[in-house]
Amino acid sequence: MARAIILVMDSFGIGHAPDADKFGDVPANTFAHLAQYYYQQKQQKIALPHLASMGLVDACLSAGKESFPIAEYRLDKGAYGYAAEISSGKDTPSGHWEMAGVPVLFDWGYFDQTTPSFPSKLLDTIYQKTGIDGILGNCHASGTDIIAKLGEEHVKTGLPICYTSADSVFQVAAHEEHFGLEKLYQYCETVRELLDDYNIGRVIARPFVGETSADFIRTGNRRDYSVLPPSPTVLDKLTEAGGTVISVGKISDIFAHQGISEKTKATGIDALVDATIGHLKSAGDNSLIFTNLVNFDQDFGHRRDAIGYAEALQAFDQRLPEIFAAMNEDDVLFLTADHGCDPTWHGSDHTREYVPMLAYHHHISSVDLGERTTFADLGQTIAEMFNLPSLEYGTSFYQKLMLNNE
Structure with a gap:
């Protein structure tokens, strides 16, 4: 049976979400704005040949309705779309739980007072x-x-x-x-x-x-x-069915260690990618490797470092062929994000944005997944891929991305 790999490009939004006005985040667009800033400062276009070939740029253009400088690319090897969040917040747990099939439909508590913040x-x-x-x-x-x-x-x-x-x-x-x-x-x-x-x-x-x-x-x-997710996620369903869920980075912490079979910590994007490739070389069938690339968020998004973000994206893009090469014939790779964090935006908080929904396998050409109305479409797709019971939320796009599988 196939294996699935999820790479979460933490904070990589691609255009303000339909409800962004409720968060004061219109017209945030993490990808478009960092690309624009990079071009203004460096006088060169950001180059993401592998991500762009999977459909990242086209997904952003559709989601954000905003043009930006980008180096030439060929759209030829991925399923691509853009997803809106239905969870009540734009935080890390809400984004991850929703992509695993369990949106957060209640309101979190917050320490709203700036200073002193705690009662x-x-x-x-x-x-x-x-x-x-x-x-x-x-x-x-x-x-x-x-x-x-x-x-x-x-x-x-x-x-x-x-x-x-x-x-x-x-x-x-x-x-x-x-x-x-x-x-x-x-x-x-x-x-x-x-x-x-x-x-x-x-x-x-x-x-x-x-x-x-x-x-x-x-x-x-x-x-x-x-805290624990409010109901079982696709991670729980996979482990209960005898599969293996491997956490790389902070995934295990985000899910309060529930539904996790193995966990690996690493520091920095390269180390997290190395750990992911390491698991690809050893993980058995019926496995899900779930990696969070936190540095996009904590090192560049929150610090409002658009140049650093752009450079980190280009470096990550150059690692993708190594991931492709480590994948088995029937493996499927998914790339997405949990929220936005526009480095050109005011303040230092997350931004309410669409996120990319990209997928790759060795026989895929180019498939337009269009707009997805919830991150939970990913969890539902994983559930169908592993023949698990359907989740309460989300619509699977598994059949669509496998149409041209030989």
Whole structure:
């Protein structure tokens, strides 16, 4: 039986979604705008020959209705479309759960107040349960900015840096050596237990190293503590049917380790791609390899680094032939995203956008999947591919992408 590979290009939106006005995100377009900015600054067109050949550019032009400079390409080897999100938020868990067939149709809790962000009652309980009587931060902040601002004080005082954003999240930054990695994880586990009544989606441990604000840098030992999806996902259905789900990157954390058979952590896009290829060389039939390429989001989208984003995209594009070469004859590769994060947009939060829905196998030519009304179409397609029971949400496009399979 075939294997499936899902590569999530974290934050790679391709045009503002139909309901983007509710989020103040009209006319965000992560791909088009970074391509425009790259051309303005570098005087050269972004070159994505492999992604473009799969239909990425055409999907973006259809979704965003906005032209942008792009190097010449040949559209000849992929199924391509664009998908809107029906989940209530534009956060990471909602996007991933929906693509696995379970949209989030309830409202998350948020810490809306910019500063101080956390209720005093919650903080008092955290102090009591953790034994650490205080925090730094207590505000909405960019993760890299707040580490530079408060990292040295954190090292001196031993107090964790706690902050949030427009997402349903409680983030904790701490130095791996001075505070301790296991101590950070334990702190986050305790906080996770205290946030259920607030309906907060994730607690994120954000470890960093370095000695001064000039050289503090976050490490790959991030850990997300998520609540469980509200119902079984296609991952659960595959593992229950005897299949294997392999998590690469933060996928396991996003699904609270439910429906996951194996997990591999890696730091950086190249390392995540290497890990994916490694699993392609060893995974058996009836396997799903599910990879999140978080660096597009955390290193470039949130930091509003359009040039870095464009360069990372081009570097990733050059790795795709290695992935194709590692695929078996009947494997299917899917590329998508969980939300947008337009690096030319105001602020530093996610943007409500369509995401690409691309697919490839060795015998595919070019198939237009058109507009997909929910990310859950991917989960339904995976379910049909593995002969699993149908999911409640989504419409499969499996037959359409296999029409010209020889």
